Amino acid sequence: xxxxxxxxxxxxxxxxxxxxxxxxxxxxxxxxxxxxxxxxxxxxxxxxxxxxxxxxxxxxxxxxxxxxxxxxxxxxxxxxxxxxxxxxxxxxxxxxxxxxxxxxxxxxxxxxxxxxxxxxxxxxxxxxxxxxxxxxxxxxxxxxxxxxxxxxxxxxxxxxxxxxxxxxxxxxxxxxxxxxxxxxxxxxxxxxxxxxxxxxxxxxxxxxxxxxxxxxxxxxxxxxxxxxxxxxxxxxxxxxxxxxxxxxxxxxxxxxxxxxx
Ligand SMILES: [Mg+2]
Numbered sequence: 557x558x559x560x561x562x563x564x565x566x567x568x569x570x571x572x573x574x575x576x577x578x579x580x581x582x583x584x585x586x587x588x589x590x591x592x593x594x595x596x597x598x599x600x601x602x603x604x605x606x607x608x609x610x611x612x613x614x615x616x617x618x619x620x621x622x623x624x625x626x627x628x629x630x631x632x633x634x635x636x637x638x639x640x641x642x643x644x645x646x647x648x649x650x651x652x653x654x655x656x657x658x659x660x661x662x663x664x665x666x667x668x669x670x671x672x673x674x675x676x677x678x679x680x681x682x683x684x685x686x687x688x689x690x691x692x693x694x695x696x697x698x699x700x701x702x703x704x705x706x707x708x709x710x711x712x713x714x715x716x717x718x719x720x721x722x723x724x725x726x727x728x729x730x731x732x733x734x735x736x737x738x739x740x741x742x743x744x745x746x747x748x749x750x751x752x753x754x755x756x757x758x759x760x761x762x763x764x765x766x767x768x769x770x771x772x773x774x775x776x777x778x779x780x781x782x783x784x785x786x787x788x789x790x791x792x793x794x795x796x797x798x799x800x801x802x803x804x805x806x807x808x809x810x811x812x813x814x815x816x817x
Pocket of ligand 1: 671672673674675791792793
């Protein structure tokens with residue numbers, strides 16, 4: 557028996573059975589999997605929260621008070637996973653690569669500024685107990701945590717800090733912590749592995765009520781008036797980096813837990 561075109565029917569049937577399974581397999585593997593379709597990826601909420609985090613980190617979100625309640629699990633997953641640590645490592649690498657391009661004069665005037673909280677020291681243990689930034693900031697309980705003096709270093713920040721010292725940069729620490737927290741802050745920094753900073757600048761009585769952007773800009777301005785050249789600046793808040801008297805290069809480390817204007 558022959559087909560209309562003269563090919564034996566048995567040949568056509570054999571060809572179909574040979575072709576169909578492979579074709580079906582190739583169709584299956586070429587499907588684009590939708591988020592959540594195989595249970596390995598997250599929901600629309602997680603997708604939104606990744607976008608929210610990017611908007612917060614890039615300052616597109618502007619001022620915000622607490623993280624969206626729908627994003628608590630997503631932010632917690634980020635902070636407790638490898639990504640948070642990796643992000644600090646990559647930023648430290650870029651900062652160090654820039655630092656190596658700076659002609660350090662050797663007169664002690666080439667400054668690198670570091671913020672402290674969420675830049676050199678991590679307060680993640682505190683924020684774990686306070687909803688990862690989903691609760692409004694409560695200064696009394698945070699200050700009690702600061703007084704404990706047990707905040708660990710970010711490994712990548714400590715690596716960058718030590719490498720900058722070796723390159724001959726003068727290290728200045730500029731923090732929103734109050735002057736009365738100087739002693740516990742110094743002890744905590746040393747216990748975490750930091751040493752050899754030139755200055756630790758904290759908020760004095762005259763700085764109370766100033767926005768972080770203004771307070772930190774004024775402090776940088778005073779350094780410049782004294783002849784320092786601010787080559788680099790690392791902070792977790794845009795208010796660590798923006799304003800006036802800004803550094804030649806600023807490096808923003810992540811912080812999806814709180815925003816300080
Ligand atoms: Mg900070």
